[in-house]
Amino acid sequence: MSEGAEPGRARALVEALRGVVGAAAAHVASAERDQAVAYDVASMSAAVAAAGELLDHDADLALLYAADVAADLTGRLTGRESLWGVDGTALEGVAAHVAAGRDPAFLERVAERVLATREAGPRHLSAELQLVRAAFREFAADRIAPVADRIHRDDEDIPADIIDGLADMGCFGLSIPAEYGGGAEGDEPAATPAAMLVVTEELSRASLGAAGSLITRPEIIATAIVRGGTEEQKRRWLPMIASGERLxxxxxxxxxxxxxxxxxxxxxxxxxxxxxxxxxxxxxxxxxxxxxxxxxxxxxxxxxxxxxxxxxxxxxxxxxxxxxxxxxxxxxxxxxxxxxxxxxxxxxxxxxxxxxxxxxxxxxxxGGLGRGFYLQMQAFANARLQTAARAVGVMQSALELAVDYARQRPVFGRPLADYQLTRAKIARMAALIAACRAFAFAAARAVTAGDGQLEAAQVKQLACRAAEWVTREAQQLHGGYGYAEEYGISRLFVDARVLSIFEGADEVLALRVIARRLMKP
The missing domain is CATH 2.40.110.10 (Butyryl-CoA Dehydrogenase, subunit A, domain 2)
Structure with missing residues (x-):
């Protein structure tokens, strides 16, 4: 825990933010009629939920992120207080906490740790999941990263050795029950949504296009078959999907x-x-x-x-x-x-x-006639979790590239990393990544518990918008080099843009899923 990080500050701030969002959700009558306000309330609900999940992970990052959320909420609320049903002074009681979390000196201290580790705070993974992460990071470094820029630049097909390697590691059967050839049984980490998040993040960190999305399609189709297929269909299709014999x-x-x-x-x-x-x-x-x-x-x-x-x-x-x-x-x-x-x-x-x-x-x-819509929507919950993990992987890669470049690039006789503005950017990137990562695991637990549609939509919406900002700021730190295809950050920037579009467009998730669930009596 860094100097100056008081856990009570972040917690009090999150409670105040929850109160504002809760009051607004109860006040807005119709997500369809009041779209502009409903969109903002839905978006802020996701950010506040992520802030809450970060509280027990890292006190510094929790305070920094909660303060940024408060600043964002204030901007959206100003001039629309009556439409939100919230008093404009609702956050005055935590103004000191917001100021502490946005203090440039505090951001510099947070950035010092990020610059030293290239990490957005601690991961809090179990020993089993640490092994999963290490295995897929090694695979990504050996097989994916060396060809990622070429695949993007020349729009090539994904090499067969990447697909075959992931099949050998059981990637395509993460959510398929063991009786049908997959890995989902007992307490094995490969059977949990948490493992899916870890694997997806590591693959996306290497390349969103060449690897990060490879396990999403089998996840969607397998979920539909497991939940809606006949026994004959499960035995005919699922083993072939789990083994990677059928893409x-x-x-x-x-x-x-x-x-x-x-x-x-x-x-x-x-x-x-x-x-x-x-x-x-x-x-x-x-x-x-x-x-x-x-x-x-x-x-x-x-x-x-x-x-x-x-x-x-x-x-x-x-x-x-x-x-x-x-x-x-x-x-x-x-x-x-x-x-x-x-x-x-x-x-x-x-x-x-x-x-x-x-x-x-x-x-x-x-018996499946007319059930397609429901099966598809159920499958999309896991797909949205995966998309959030893809966004986190892209952001993690962008953070690492930004840190590396800032540490070695001289500007006016000093490393770029020595400047306060650079450090403020780095700290805010780390806080966003940490919040999205923590929320993704919480959403996975909610999905496992039986619903989780709201949380999956929230974290997907939040993480994908965050990825656009993080990759943009990382590219900006690279200056002109960030616009060159030979630098990987340019690939991350254009890849991030698709995340808010597929697996549920940003606006549709906010209005049709998140806002409607928040506003239910």
Whole structure:
């Protein structure tokens, strides 16, 4: 614990922040009608929740982060007090704590530790999870980091040795029960969401596009199969996914329907013992290399109750374009979408034209009709946790690069790290990362306990927005070099931008998930 960090300050500040957010959530009548205020309240609820989780991790970082949250909240509240239903003096009682946490001298002391360790505070991992972290950090350093910049720069396919190596380490079966070939049983760390977070962070620290997202797709499809599949389907699909013999992609989003999943139009029409798929999906990451496509399609016109999930089996294709045809004229084809970042897996537009799928490949069989929306939403909770971990991994990498550059770069005769402004930036980066990391583990516990939809959405929204700021500030510290592709920070900056868009767009999560749950009577 650093000099000047009084645990009571941060705790009192967090309690005051909770009071303001709670009062606002009770006051705002409609997330749909009062969107501007509801968005701010939802966003602040996530930040305050993260501040609360950081209290028992590190007193310095907890105070720094809580003070920054208070400053952010004050800015959002000013001029809108009546809309929030909160008195403008609500935080006056903790003003001294805010001042202590924002004192530049205090930030400099915090930065001293970060500059020495390249870490955003202690991890508080069990011995088992420390071993998991060490194993995947070593793998990432040996296999992923050496090729990450090249894959991004040339938009290459992910090398097979990365995929094969992760399969050998059991990455694709983290959430699959042991009886189906996965690692989820007993108290083994690989069976816990915490292990998933640790693995995802370490892979994303090396490269978001080349590794950090590889286990998300199997996580989504496996969750849907475990919760909704028949016993025959579990035994047919899950061992192949867990072993990495069959790679996975998800086909939910459509050109006209992104987060508005309940309105999707891709149809599945019954024809004897087959279903015929017609429609277009977009942003289907890894749909070329994947053998299994998890396709959400409309089997009935009845809104979200008319959606069902299919597993479409296909060959794996390298590159950016592929096409398949069936006897009788059915076809499915994919074309990769060029993107700013997040390269390697490639995101595809996939077109189904009379493509026939065996009735046995409807998840849940006849009992799965109309359950697709619910199964997909359940699977997204874990995916959002993983996306938060991906954001933390990207931020951790950016912090390390910023620290390294600041320590060795001379500016006006002194190392960049010696300047107060640099240290303030470094300290704030560390506090954000620590808060997001602590909240991600808390959200994982909530999901394990049986719900956790609110916490998963909150930490996803918070961490992904934080990643944009952290990578931007890290790039800024690099000056002109940060804009050069030969420096890894430029890759982190463009990769971070996608995080607030996929797995639940920032605004949709805030208004449709977080605000609605906060405002329930």
């Amino acid at each position: 996975c992609a998800v086909a939910v989003t459509e050109p006209d329907f992104g987060s508005d999943v309940a309105r999707i139009a891709t149809s599945a029409t019954r024809d004897g013992d087959e279903w015929v798929l017609n429609g277009v999906k977009t942003w289907c990451t890894f749909a070329g290399r994947a053998h299994y496509l998890l396709v959400l399609a409309r089997t009935d016109p009845a809104g979200h109750r008319g959606l069902s999930l299919f597993v479409v089996d296909k060959p794996s294709f390298p590159g950016r374009e592929w096409r398949l045809t069936q006897e009788g004229g059915g076809s499915v084809e994919g074309r990769a979408i060029s993107t700013l970042g997040y390269r390697g897996m490639h995101s595809f537009e996939v077109r189904f034209d009379g493509w026939r799928v065996p009735a046995a490949d409807l998840i849940g069989g006849e």
